[in-house]
Amino acid sequence: MLDxxxxxxxxxxxxxxxxxxxxxxxxxxxxxxxxxxxxDISKENLDRGIADYAKKGIDCKGYIFDVTDEAGVIAGVExxxxxxxxxxxxxxxxxxIKRVPMQDMExxxxxxxxxxxxxxxxxxxxxxxxxxxxRREGKIINICSMMSELGRNDVCAYASAxxxxxxxxxxxxxxxxxxxxxxxxxxPGYFATSQTEAIRVxxxxxxxFIINRTPAxxxxxxxxxxxxxxFLASKASDFVNGHVVYVDGGILATIGKPSNEx
Ligand code: NAP
Ligand code: GCO
Numbered sequence: 001m002l003d004x005x006x007x008x009x010x011x012x013x014x015x016x017x018x019x020x021x022x023x024x025x026x027x028x029x030x031x032x033x034x035x036x037x038x039x040d041i042s043k044e045n046l047d048r049g050i051a052d053y054a055k056k057g058i059d060c061k062g063y064i065f066d067v068t069d070e071a072g073v074i075a076g077v078e079x080x081x082x083x084x085x086x087x088x089x090x091x092x093x094x095x096x097i098k099r100v101p102m103q104d105m106e107x108x109x110x111x112x113x114x115x116x117x118x119x120x121x122x123x124x125x126x127x128x129x130x131x132x133x134x135r136r137e138g139k140i141i142n143i144c145s146m147m148s149e150l151g152r153n154d155v156c157a158y159a160s161a162x163x164x165x166x167x168x169x170x171x172x173x174x175x176x177x178x179x180x181x182x183x184x185x186x187x188p189g190y191f192a193t194s195q196t197e198a199i200r201v202x203x204x205x206x207x208x209f210i211i212n213r214t215p216a217x218x219x220x221x222x223x224x225x226x227x228x229x230x231f232l233a234s235k236a237s238d239f240v241n242g243h244v245v246y247v248d249g250g251i252l253a254t255i256g257k258p259s260n261e262x
Contacts, residue, residue: 004236008033011085012233015039015067015124016094018049020193021143024222025091025186025229030058032230034089037061037080067094067120077127089139089233090128092121092165097195102156110157117161118168125172129181138181139233142169144244148187149252166244173242182241184232189248191220213256216249 007029014026017038026036036053038060040046046062053060061084065072080087095117098109121142132138147159148166165185172183190210192200199206200219211217228245231237246252 001236005230005234006033007089007230007234010034010088010233011037011080012089012091013037013039013080013087013128014091014093015120017091018042018045018062019052020195021188021191021222021225022091022093023049023052025093025141025143025225026060027053027056027058028223028226028229029089029091029233030060031226032234034233035059035061035084037063037084037087039063039065039067039076039094041066067092067124068115070123073123073127077131081131086135087128087131088137089141090124090132091141091143091229091233092124093143094120095143095161095195097155097158099154099199101154105156110160113157114161114164117158118164121165122168125168125183129172129176132181133176133179136180138176138179139237140172140176140181140183141229141232142166142172142183142185144169144185144187146187146189146246146248146251148185148244149246169244170242177241182232182237184237184240184242185244186225186228186232187244187246187248188225189214189220189246189251191222191224193222208259212259214249214251215254218249220247220249 012029012034014022016022017026018040030036050062063076065076142165144166145162147162151159169185225247
């Protein structure tokens with residue numbers, strides 16, 4: 001049964017994975033035997049990321065393209081399939097957030113978050129999915145969020161995108177299961193990465209709020225996502241389709257507790 005978690009011989013593309021959650025997921029897939037490929041929009045960040053993977057003993061291939069650029073995605077997917085091999089696993093990880101009260105948010109900023117966090121996974125899914133359909137097999141993992149289920153102040157664009165990404169995940173699962181493709185999501189809770197740095201610093205009220213709101217009483221570490229990612233990328237999940245697996249320390253299980261309760 002453990003062999004069903006092995007990814008030997010598979011090529012895994014993890015978008016925006018030069019650090020943070022994407023790097024942790026890509027590293028786990030590599031440890032399970034996959035050849036990993038990452039993309040970024042910045043050559044500097046890509047080069048640094050590839051070097052960081054090498055320091056971990058991981059041979060990671062890197063490509064520059066923007067997940068919102070359809071022509072760039074088409075060219076990037078063709079180049080990866082030609083130079084590395086058929087993409088068997090796609091992780092739509094690339095994403096941004098803008099924290100602004102809705103009444104103050106510029107339309108262009110709202111659109112940018114939707115473009116990267118929702119339209120990007122659609123474009124990536126469409127063009128990698130076409131290849132997977134030809135081969136009658138594939139694994140797609142969309143990185144969702146607590147904001148796929150819950151709202152909070154100042155993140156209307158991000159919640160719109162991540163809520164949409166949950167439903168895009170279900171629709172991809174519905175349309176493509178007949179082609180031997182399984183599409184699922186991972187919904188991280190609150191994780192210590194550069195994306196949350198601004199709200200996680202010691203003394204920031206949100207830091208204390210998250211510690212209290214999370215039954216595990218801690219921020220997630222990107223490595224906490226490794227096992228779920230390998231499971232959803234492997235044969236072990238061949239009959240799992242259209243689900244978002246929340247790795248959140250228990251946040252979604254509870255309404256929370258008063259700050260003076262243990
Ligand atoms: P992060 O450190 O900000 O990493 C995001 C990555 O996406 C960066 O490498 C970034 O590249 C890349 N990216 C941004 N726009 C892109 C584009 N248009 N095309 C290609 N790559 C692009 O964030 P993270 O915390 O690791 O989050 C990774 C994913 O997990 C995101 O989808 C995020 O929404 C989600 N998530 C995070 C948390 C959390 O608590 N941290 C929880 C739930 C879900 P550059 O560095 O070059 O800009
Ligand atoms: C925020 C955080 C969250 C996390 C994550 C929670 O400002 O609320 O950045 O959005 O990144 O998505 O699951």
